[in-house]
Amino acid sequence: MVKVYSEVLDDYVEVPRPVRKVVSLDPASTETIFMLGHGDKVIATDAFSYRPEEARRLPKIGSYTHVKEEFLEENKPDVIFTTMGAQKELTKVLIKKGYTVYPMPVATSVGKILDNVIVVGEVIGEYEKARELYQSLLLKVLKNLSTSANVKVYVEFDLGGPITPGFPTHVSDAIRIAGGRNVFDDRHEAYFEPDPKEVLRKNPDVVVYEPKRLTEYEKERFAKSLRSRGLDFLLNKRVFFTKGDFLAHQGPSFILEAIPWLRSIFSS
Template sequence: MKIYCEPLMQKVELSDRIERIVSLVSGFTETIFEMGYGSRVVGVSKYCARYVRNLNAEVVGDYLNVDLSKLRSLEPDLILTTTGVQLRLALDLIQKGFPVFVLPLPRSINGVWENVVLLGGLLNDVEAARELVMEWQRVFLEGCETYQDKPSAYVELWFGRHLRTVGGMSFVNDVIEYAGLKNIFSNVNEAFFVPPLDEVSSRRPRFVIFFHEPEYPIDPQELVASRGWNWDMKLIESTIEAGKNLIHDGPSMMRTMKWLREQIWG
């Protein structure tokens, strides 16, 4: 089959029935399993096992690098990547003759759901994809009418040693706001950027949410104290654990939403 790939601005020719998938994006891997097609996943990144229990597919690399000999041995019908920093890897694999389909990095929760439908199209099961999206939407919309005066929130993301916050051009902003908070930087037309800590201090958000990775752990209490942030706030700590990961765009985001609302509203 030929299917148009917008990031590549061309049609991509793939097998009419895709049976052997290598997914290098953990959110896509989790989505495929959630739709009931996990048996077709033969290769994954080293991060995918965080979100799929008892995953026994071959680990072929990480987000930016792959073992080409392992990849060739799997004889994939489809390799899934995304845009952003992963696009260079995708283009390199295409040049080497691999069947790659690139899905866009979502700028909003709607982009996440659109990618689910795209995956359904690749698997010839758009119906299952749309059912998953509708379930996801129900979880996100549940109780939203009660969130009138949203408390303010600052989100601090640690990508390794790199500090970033969230603007209005990321689905993470939507997760925060559907949970009932108001991101203090939602009006910034960027996805992620270095936070102006003095401005955070002057705005005194009611909730401060930290995300960090296990390789580079942080202590939120210690960070807050070192900055002299002594106003009345509640700290929330997000990690890579499925159901507590703010930056993960797979179906466990539904559990993350429920967990986050419990942290906010009790």
């Protein structure tokens, strides 16, 4: 057994060595474990872990708020990765029932995504590959680092309603890295429903919309939503759509794919 410090718990989590069976209820951790070459140890994931493609084929035993405890009882994982925020209560329940749980902090910056790679590597005992992955991701960030931030950007997620990121988010940080400036970078909230009057006043240059899943219907629905809120002026701006769960994702592929994409649309 080794003791791994948890920033979230402000305590040490005892993890067996070697780690043979992992349950990951955190999509970012799932992706990281596979990228570290230990995907064969993941025996189950949450419903939203589909990166990389191999993760799609694993048993799906939970979501943000629940997990199939009979699976855990039967398979006895060495460690369960969770994420804070929506899984805060679930994490408490699993710990109380005696499972070895390592809760991952929500990424409030791109730097936190990098740090979480090191953390996952420490938990599963893969130090060298974690260091290598960290450095390759850091180089990707530096390659896409812009010295200017002149493009005003408005980002909207479809989360059952219009939601936009504020200052303490990996999305707002990535926008700045890529040469933009989130128009709500002055807000202390991580994610919130924007006031249409504020969007109008801030007058962004670029609009980025992330649907749950990109279709022509979703594009039209977004346009209708803007019109209903008196924001149809945004349709005359440069509007870009993501494929869904693209900017929201907090795993390594956010750095490998989303940041270069942001850089490309800001410089186009």
